[in-house]
Amino acid sequence: MQKTFIGPHLRRLRQERGETQAQMARTLGISASYVNLLENNERSVSVTILFRLMEAYGVDWREIAEDESASLLPDLRTAVQDPLFTESRPDLPQLRAALVHSPDLAQAFLRLHRAYQQVSDQLTAIAQLDQNAAITSPEAAVHHVFRRNRNHFRDLEQAASGFWGETAPERDEVYGALKVRLKSRMGVSVRLARVEEMPLALRDYDEATREICLSEALDHTNRIFQLTHMCGLLEQGALFDQIIARAGLSEPRSNVRLRVELANYFAAAVLMPYDDFLQVARSTKYDFDHLATRFGVSFEQACHRATTLQRDGAQGVPFFFLRIDKGGNVAKRFNATSFPLAEHGGACPRLDVHTSFRTPGRIVPQFVEMPDRSRFFVFARTVDRPTWARHVQDNRLAVAMGCAIEHVGEIGYAEPFLLSGAPMTPVGINCRICPRTHCDQRAHQALIMPDPGTAMRRGATRYDT
Template identity: 70%
Template structure:
């Protein structure tokens, strides 16, 4: 005769009644150890015990003895046939053990796999133009490289620490010292030119004439940054090329973009040395206006540098950095957290980085929760871009910095909040992949896990029917 196992059903029955194994054992007239064996499917259930379950708990033995593992086993074996699991396909005994000991986990896994299949089907139905757009962009490839390195490059930090040697340069003499270094060490001259002489650009390096042209539209901190950036490209070419080769990026657009970002990293590491920047950031509780003033950089540069404080044994608060324009497009992103940043399109409209355009120059703080229930403290502020002429005024962008809520005691911008009563805004990555169906800011149907529109109902938006 076929043995009957009721482990998951028996455990669920007991937990629904808030009973211990000992209490259930007394009710059924068996030992607690035997109840434990039954729950773990190490013993089959007898007809006598099934009848007692009916008498004592009013449960139909057909319901509790119903065999539903057969269909789960078939479903799991079909799923494991996917080429995705070729290298890690479990044996049939392991699959059976999972069904017996963790049926809820098995069901969750099957639900997740069906969602994965649904996404694959939708992607396969895209037009060729849409498919072309789903290939990895240079920006996404660079972002992945920084993520794999935890937004920290020890080799560039070491090179930056050795840049000035033993002779410290006063902060107000840095620009002059950089020009002298370029002239004496690399035979490169620097010339400030009028906006009309360098149309559409802020900096241009003429390799033939060995001359760097800087637009007068740049303010002093950005003139300094551009010179250090060029020194990184010229002096650290071998190191940067090595890092680019190790990145695995082969697309010329991606390697060029990565080379620029690594030079930017090097420049920031020179202007904001790791140890002194981290010490000042902690003392000032990450007041980025203060940090920008102290190190002679822009607010955005100070924010960006804070995301790189991930040295082993001397880590700062892990931040993510997001920069958007007034249209909501993400133009720069760096991440040392578990926060998911949008690769395409704009950021979530419920994120207050968009609101910061209404109050230029002011910090906008916010507590947010992602769909996976992870919570973050985010603060945003506008930053000004170089103004070319009267027709290009109000050329602002907005930056947002965020960290996991457990780090808020280290952030001065969060001091005015009572964490026990703080309002938490539910956000997503962006509308196309956000599962929050009832959000009143939704602008697109979600690409996955969507529900059919009910023609008889009008929700908060036209996507919520």
């Protein structure tokens, strides 16, 4: 059984109550020296002490025992890959020690590094006369919220599990059942609208008439998802409010974006129940076409759901998820791994997710190695977006899913390579912060390069001197 350390949580709880270690010791029925050992993570906490904390201080023992390092460690590993730390980069044991003994300091370091990145991006944007790029995007803010929660929201999972009550409708009856539910519970009707009536939207809700309009450009799978999404917004507003308040985002656009992503999470959890989805995922070795067919969702929705399977005691393979357009821009990202995803700009051009546009609808597998020697298996495939006019027929994106190399035996897409072996492709986060000086795919000068270079040499790119 894994040991649980609660030192920083316990210290913070005691200080918030204005108690000394001796006073807390009397309350918990233990010695002051034992409280000191617990606070310094020199002893793991027992179940008995956790329940005494709950009874004496009215706190949820699961929140106290929650291991924040699961999300903080990958973020720290990503931060120290910055070329700024080339000459004095902390190793993995040092990072783990920092999280055990000084988690607040580690979080402060991450906040400082993010602020440094934002300032660097702002300076770059100003130099390029692009003022809009200097604003931290709502997508980046939402990504941090999901990372802090390890891409898993227990409250949303519980709400989704009780959505249908005792009996869920048959899969081919879900659309009708959702329309009946919205009408009977919320007084909301659903209407399918013609493309010319909604030329720039796929879904709209008129609060005055209490009517949801769905564009006929949506296929049946996405109509179901959009109605489930609306059920979340209309029925679970109070729960969303609580999660948004805990997130502490100050920018209104970020809060709106977070609400949308929480509703997406809820809809996915309703349509792909956790235990059922995990069981099928394991039995099919994460065949996402099969998962999409079994649960009546799209390939992209099945991929996204797989990133959320992080419940303690019933975890799936930790994946990262990227959605990229034909220009290389990262349109969506979620991460349950230590793979460092770029906060701004595109992904590494060496990732084969970019080349998947050449083979629409086919899985493109790849083994990659990061600058810190960590290795991942990545597979990509294009997905089609709703279209309703001739000039947007090729409205296509690509999604990439990746996991650490130790999970590769659980992924069916990797089976052809397990016997023959596959070469590792050296990749980075993105060009602006990648330390691979001699990469022939470099598109930008890195923001920080320790070597000034020389005018007497021309490498594979104009940045390699």
